[in-house]
Amino acid sequence: MLQAAFYEFLQTKNDFQLLGVKGDKEAFLASEVALYCGKKSYVLPDLRANEGDDLLSFHEEMVELLRVLHAFYQDASSKKILIAPLRTLLTPLPKAELFHTFTLEFGMRLHVERFREEMFYWGYLAVDVVQGKGEISIRGDIIDIFPPDSDKALRISLFDDEVESIRFFDCESQKSAKDEVESFALFPALFALDEERHTQMQRRIDTLKSDSFTKDIHSLGLWVLGESGAVYTEVFKTYLSMDAVAECEEIALFDEESAQKLRTLVQIPESKQYREIAPSNIKTFIELHQKKKITLLAKNEVLLRMVDVDALHVKWIQSERIVNIMSADEVILSLNKPTTKIKRKSARIVLDELKNGDYVVHENYGIGIFKGLTQATVLGATKDFVLIEYLGDDKLLLPVENLHVIDRYIGESGALVSVDRLGKGSFQKLKAKTKERLLEIASEIVAIAAKREMIDGLCLNVDETEMAHFEADAGFVYTDDQKRVIGEILSDFKSGKMMDRLLSGDVGFGKTEVAMNAIFATVRSGFQALLIAPTTLLCSQHFKSLSQRFSKYNIKVTQLDRFTTAAQKQVILKELKSGALQVCVGTHSLFDVELFNPALVVVDEEHKFGVKQKEKLKNFRENVHILSMSATPIPRSLNMALSSIKQYSQLLTPPSEREDVRTFVKEYDEKVIKEAIMREMRRGGQIFFVHNRIATIEAKRKELLSMMPSLRILTLHSEISASVTEKEMLHFEEKAYDVLLSTSIIESGIHIPNVNTIIIDSADHFGMADLHQLRGRVGRSKRQGFCYFLVKEKEELSESAKKRLIALESNSYLGSGSILAYHDLEIRGGGNLVGEAQSGHLKNIGYSLYLKMLEDAINALMGKTPIASREVDIKLSISAFISDMYIAEDRVRLELYRRLSRCGSIHDVLEIEEEMVDRFGKLDVPTKQFLQLIEIKILATQHAIVLISNYGQTISIKYEDEKKVTLQSRSRDDDDIIATVLTYLRSHA
Structure with missing residues (x-):
């Protein structure tokens, strides 16, 4: 009854600034009442950390806590209120003096070293590439910084020590927005400290009792603010909501000191006049209470029209508030629904995708050990190479413009990796053998798809109203992804074509709920459905879920696995054959059952079934709709190759109620x-x-x-x-x-x-x-x-x-995980498509090359043969490399080299060039020349050129058909040689 009690309390008391509630949910409800009553409300997150806990584990809450506190302190209004969950009230909250800001302005002078130092004391972490809140990267005259109170990071460009531009940039693409910002008030990443205060705090941290992995201000800063830097709740006139009282008693069980603090707080009394309401039928409810003063809150007129209310009896306020209370003579009712926060986040831990010592696969030479970037001068030209070590200490220097021919080696987890020997040709034989087998697999996949295309599918009549009721009964709000995928499946059912859809999504992202919608639609159309899982455990999990969900609709669900008794099995088989049983969940034994009128088979983790079971599944595939589910993602490129023969859906958004x-x-x-x-x-x-x-x-x-x-x-x-x-x-x-x-x-x-x-x-x-x-x-x-x-x-x-x-x-x-983790998972996910029987081939050439070859095989059979990628040998004596003076970090340079080596058009190169100027400033000479070298490589590939070399001013160009062209440049200078080659290639485009 929090809303009723708080609303009543606010009618008499208005001179307090802090309200303690039980948790996040109660904080939201109290905040809605405060806003409705004309108060400015600031809500702190539920920080359930005990003294000495490592605050890195509460990173999200800490960012939000500091952002909200800063906004609260900045607000000079007397009508403001801070609402905090009880656990947060028990932590020392930083005082206003720890929240200075630093205003950046266009045209101002900025001493870079002094600024770097100040941001360090303010808690900003120095990184190579800014990807998360509270990070800073200073690269010459470019400063990237991500203030915790901002949704986007900032990029500051300097001309000498003058601020030339301030723009926001996207952390994922690292590209700046076009519009400039005149000024921006920088907020501390932690606290606005100076050197002396920072040193004092670090000393206190060193003596603090804590089992924290790292002992620094980021991990433990809150616990050492001391009385001088922290506001404890006694300073405010603090009120406790009724919902928080039980929580107080719970805290008292564990922590007497906290309990003592809480006893000094004032309780909000229970409401005497108002009570909370949650009417299911708003129109009927209003008719019953039409003699009372009724206020309806709705963010737009559409919501009013939806409930079909006679406007004469009610007062409508256009408001986004959610307050639902009533007394003997008044009703306040909201038509708004709480908006669910989308928790989908992109990976933000960028750790080296390739590190020294990693195994890599070269398309032509096989598995070697990556030894990083190295610079070498050949015939007076300086270039960057990737060094790869092979068996017997053999070394391969790979020009960085050809980086696309290597990839990280990912084999069977835990398997020993054998490094290949250079120049033996054995790897080429292995590749040829694998290619043969892959063409068999690919033709099998394509043949099944073609066969299904010829068959007229079972057309299911789906009742939209029934499906809407089924969704409403789920007990939670579907994510947009779930709604989209369910829509795709129902369209398949109505299309008259056989469905063969692969659904991938992390565990707990709602794949089973999607499958249940498909099963429900099948059964309601008068057909039978099976759900097949590889293990008894998964099978029993699905059986529980389906039984609970379908019991209300009188849909009978049974389970058939190794724990089913012989007598039970006989009954189930008989009922499946006669049609008396509509849904059965089971392991591979379901592949052999006779069915009355099957229309859908849902297969969970299909890759975990053996070869024989997969053969049986093939027979199924020809005349029923198939929905396969997998918890591992499929590589984007392979997904495109498969999309023409198999439908593919992904669930990328976790359910809103799931906790991190x-x-x-x-x-x-x-x-x-x-x-x-x-x-x-x-x-x-x-x-x-x-x-x-x-x-x-x-x-x-x-x-x-x-x-x-x-x-x-x-x-x-x-x-x-x-x-x-x-x-x-x-x-x-x-x-x-x-x-x-x-x-x-x-x-x-x-x-x-x-x-x-x-x-x-x-x-x-x-x-x-x-x-x-x-x-x-x-x-x-x-x-x-x-x-x-x-x-x-x-x-x-x-x-x-x-x-x-x-x-x-x-x-x-949720949804975090490094690029590395996703890369591994994604590649393994692709391996799942072809089954574990292929592990020998996978182990020999690695997942990534295996999948690339599978893709090529599928594309070839579908008549989408890509132009064979020609290797152009460029032997120009020019210094072309991304200079370490321009980009100091090896891994950032390596990533750019990888991307540039994969460019297929001049447009792709120009896009990366624009990004580089944006991120790192104006290109220096060797870097600019490297981008021109990539341009030469792309144009040469398009013209079927296999070699471009020079001796002094004489440039030789050799074509695939043995034709040769000789050019003369104006001088031996790098820029003249490049200009001559580019002019020739462009004129022959």
């Missing part, structure tokens, strides 16, 4: 483990504990039992048989155990909403993609998920390992 996973990096400590397990068990949840060594997993179990003897632990790893694993996992899902101690076998395909804490032992031994996948096992329900990355000796960790773990800690939001 709170991530902590900690040194291994029994106290941390005990606390994490106890907290999860207190709320009735279960825990995953990942220990990735089978040899010591039993010792780990004993260690956990010595800490907590009553713990019920299930131990699983790859040496335990599949049937035992499945049976035990079902017991775990039925809550027979508290902790699942396992190797990383839980990395994919497990969806247990009751597990919301995962502890990963020796996290530094995992790859970034694996850690991101493991973290994704928790936080799948509406509960907050917790992930602990434990490391043995943090001092012994390499800098890059630390960097990766910290990046994961402060990027725990």
